[in-house]
Amino acid sequence: DTGVSQDPRHKITKRGQNVTFRCDPISEHNRLYWYRQTLGQGPEFLTYFQNEAQLEKSRLLSDRFSAERPKGSFSTLEIQRTEQGDSAMYLCASLRLAGDLHRTDTQYFGPGTRLTVL
């Protein structure tokens, strides 16, 4: 257990439905990342937050995807009008970005949410 939790762990939905995932990062970590991973590929960056500010969103991400991190704590990722191509493992990771480069940037993943779109 890394201290990063995600909910739900598995989600099966029908095409066209909306889904929302939640991530609770390690409390002292200031950065939170969302990734998508499919079989045989490394995690693909979706978006990240520094505290409550969403600083970057992948250009590959369609407008159906939106993420929030109210109050800089937990985060939610919503996918609207799901498509079969959205089926993947959605991973959240939190990172303590050290102010001093000589200290450690440590990034830990949650267990992931596996989405299946029928």
Next chain:
Amino acid sequence: EDKVVQSPLSLVVHEGDTVTLNCSYEVTNFRSLLWYKQEKKAPTFLFMLTSSGIEKKSGRLSSILDKKELSSILNITATQTGDSAIYLCAVVGAGKSTFGDGTTLTVKP
């Protein structure tokens, strides 16, 4: 666009062998390079490297960064079947962290 390339894509060895996995990168405002091990679940953190030439060690695993060559290697000595996994390399830049597609290591008894 940041880029991370890992090689080889896959590797099959026998228990006791030593393996070297490679990671090369192109990234804006490099901060750190991270190595992960992934079995049938989310990646687990192995090492974080920021400085060239300083080896990080954890048991039979070790890693080193070469900022001049924009690359890193992960060594595993005396491999065991439990080392079978996908090994992922990620680079943290000014913003996002970018992952390679991993090296799949299979260790046969």
